Amino acid sequence: MARHSTCYKQRLRKGLWSPEEDEKLIKHITKFGHGCWSSVPKLAGLQRCGKSCRLRWINYLRPDLKRGTFSQQEETLIVELHAVLGNKWSQIAAQLPGRTDNEIKNLWNSSIKKKLRQRGIDPNTHKPLSDVENEDKPSPRSNNKTHQQTILPSIENPSLETHEFFRNRFTTSHENANLASHTDTKHNNTDQFSGFLDFAYNQPPQPESSLLFGSSSNTDTSLSNPFQPTNWDTTTSLFDANNGFHNQVPLVGNESQPEDIKWNKYLQSPFMFGAIFGFGKPCLDHLAN
DNA sequence: AACGGGGACAACCGCCATGCA
DNA sequence: CTGCATGGCGGTTGTCCCCGT
Numbered sequence: 001m002a003r004h005s006t007c008y009k010q011r012l013r014k015g016l017w018s019p020e021e022d023e024k025l026i027k028h029i030t031k032f033g034h035g036c037w038s039s040v041p042k043l044a045g046l047q048r049c050g051k052s053c054r055l056r057w058i059n060y061l062r063p064d065l066k067r068g069t070f071s072q073q074e075e076t077l078i079v080e081l082h083a084v085l086g087n088k089w090s091q092i093a094a095q096l097p098g099r100t101d102n103e104i105k106n107l108w109n110s111s112i113k114k115k116l117r118q119r120g121i122d123p124n125t126h127k128p129l130s131d132v133e134n135e136d137k138p139s140p141r142s143n144n145k146t147h148q149q150t151i152l153p154s155i156e157n158p159s160l161e162t163h164e165f166f167r168n169r170f171t172t173s174h175e176n177a178n179l180a181s182h183t184d185t186k187h188n189n190t191d192q193f194s195g196f197l198d199f200a201y202n203q204p205p206q207p208e209s210s211l212l213f214g215s216s217s218n219t220d221t222s223l224s225n226p227f228q229p230t231n232w233d234t235t236t237s238l239f240d241a242n243n244g245f246h247n248q249v250p251l252v253g254n255e256s257q258p259e260d261i262k263w264n265k266y267l268q269s270p271f272m273f274g275a276i277f278g279f280g281k282p283c284l285d286h287l288a289n
Numbered sequence: 290a291a292c293g294g295g296g297a298c299a300a301c302c303g304c305c306a307t308g309c310a
Numbered sequence: 311c312t313g314c315a316t317g318g319c320g321g322t323t324g325t326c327c328c329c330g331t
Contacts, residue, residue: 016299016325038316054317055300090319102299105320110297 013047066098083126
């Protein structure tokens with residue numbers, strides 16, 4: 001099969017990493033960087049395949065990892081991003097500094113899914129379970145992935161209902177945030193986003209706005225900004241009119257280039273834009289009604 | 290104290306996309 | 311163009327630990 005040749009050519013260690021192995025990997029990457037992952041185990045003196053080394057570094061040894069339990073804000077953000085992106089764990093992780101896709105995926109599968117179901121929400125569709133049950137069942141031959149692709153709104157192809165909702169949501173939120181001058185959303189992304197940034201950074205911290213964890217009902221949660229993590233550092237987040245929004249994640253090891261996340265393609269979708277401005281409890285409330 | 294169930298987390302597996310020879 | 315090596319991603323499994331019985 002398409003198994004990585006380096007993984008089976010030799011008898012390589014599998015399973016949990018020992019502290020000694022961790023130390024070797026850290027020392028090597030700190031000193032030389034990872035370069036080509038397939039050469040890392042050899043150079044670092046490890047009986048592992050490069051893929052295993054890469055995973056260990058990314059998910060556990062990287063110095064910029066946050067560790068520890070997820071805050072409620074982080075969980076809320078994950079739910080909101082999942083509603084937009086689906087199981088795109090790496091994209092979701094990109095919005096949560098210090099968190100890995102694996103960590104988020106584990107949290108989703110072990111905890112968040114269950115919480116959503118307990119509250120009567122289908123974790124795949126983010127719709128009330130009763131609605132989902134009434135929808136056409138997937139044919140027995142279709143696997144989960146196929147089903148998900150057909151029922152989850154996507155950036156490229158949001159459902160009509162969802163599209164309309166977010167468009168309306170966006171308009172309302174825009175008005176609430178006194179951003180009327182930026183309401184021509186179809187043709188001026190730069191204005192849209194400068195508006196968004198004004199909005200994002202000038203809002204006072206919002207109380208929890210989550211269907212998951214309850215919320216203060218007298219708060220206009222349409223103003224909450226799911227794209228602003230609690231430890232957001234505005235000095236490292238830039239909007240470039242030519243290239244889009246860059247979210248600089250912390251540097252990894254000795255690497256000098258930050259990972260840029262380009263937002264252009266998302267911004268061109270009213271769907272995503274609505275998500276940015278109006279997501280959170282109002283969205284989920286809408287879906288629950 | 291022993292045991293079993295469930296949750297949390299780490300790691301592996303298989304597939305896909307990409308770059309390069 | 312083709313095949314291979316590699317990196318990256320999402321799904322799944324394995325392992326450990328805690329807690330209730």
